[in-house]
Amino acid sequence: MYPKIEYEFKKRSWYKRDTRFVIILYCIYIALAITVSSLLNSVWYSYLMAPLLFVIQYIYFFVVLKRRSDSQKVLFWKIRHNVNEYIDARKQNELKLLVDVCIESDINTRPKVLEALRHYQVLVPRNIIGSGVFLSLVAIIISVFAFSYDESNIISSTRLQLMFSIFFLVAILYGFFKFTSDQILSVFGTKAFYKRMEDLISTIYFQSLIK
Numbered sequence: 001m002y003p004k005i006e007y008e009f010k011k012r013s014w015y016k017r018d019t020r021f022v023i024i025l026y027c028i029y030i031a032l033a034i035t036v037s038s039l040l041n042s043v044w045y046s047y048l049m050a051p052l053l054f055v056i057q058y059i060y061f062f063v064v065l066k067r068r069s070d071s072q073k074v075l076f077w078k079i080r081h082n083v084n085e086y087i088d089a090r091k092q093n094e095l096k097l098l099v100d101v102c103i104e105s106d107i108n109t110r111p112k113v114l115e116a117l118r119h120y121q122v123l124v125p126r127n128i129i130g131s132g133v134f135l136s137l138v139a140i141i142i143s144v145f146a147f148s149y150d151e152s153n154i155i156s157s158t159r160l161q162l163m164f165s166i167f168f169l170v171a172i173l174y175g176f177f178k179f180t181s182d183q184i185l186s187v188f189g190t191k192a193f194y195k196r197m198e199d200l201i202s203t204i205y206f207q208s209l210i211k
Contacts, residue, residue: 001105002119006197008101014090021060029053061086098200099209113205120198124191 010016033046058079065074065086074082102108107116204210 001107002116005098005101005105005107005116006193008104009094009098009197010193012097012101014093018090022057025053025056058083065089094200095203095209098197099204102201102204102210108210110205110208110211113201113210117198117201117205120194120201123194124198 029049029052033049036045036049062074062076062082065082068089074085076082102113102116107113
């Protein structure tokens with residue numbers, strides 16, 4: 001029963017469409033970054049292109065909101081408002097979808113919803129351990145300065161530029177990944193998906209969306 005619910009939810013939710021968009025955007029950026037850097041013989045141009053990732057994703061949010069908006073006027077420059085509106089709209093869409101899927105799967109009473117909620121509460125890991133990102137970044141910075149010294153213990157500008165170039169690229173990719181990882185992991189990541197299902201079913205139960 002639960003595998004069927006999960007399959008139908010993934011198949012019909014916004015996350016599938018969003019994930020396709022993110023993957024295509026990543027592939028296009030990587031291809032363009034490699035091409036431009038090779039033609040111009042400098043990786044700095046690929047760094048200058050990185051902010052376009054955020055701009056394009058925001059335009060995607062804006063277009064989706066514009067298409068589904070009937071009476072509400074969506075203004076492009078209200079960035080924070082539009083992003084929050086998109087997140088809220090996606091959550092409402094998921095709630096309605098999951099209610100329909102649950103009813104189709106014979107989870108049509110509050111006791112059955114509570115049973116489903118307990119099922120996903122068991123699956124969600126509670127012992128979340130920090131990833132140690134801060135310590136990793138400190139270690140990378142130390143490595144950058146250590147590698148920048150040449151045999152005479154003098155900082156080499158060429159080495160320093162190379163290492164900071166790599167560090168900057170990794171930081172940009174990491175920031176973009178953190179910004180969009182919830183979309184990808186909610187479709188392909190089992191633990192994150194179970195957490196999402198728990199949150200949605202909890203909302204369905206406590207708001208009595210299925211009575």
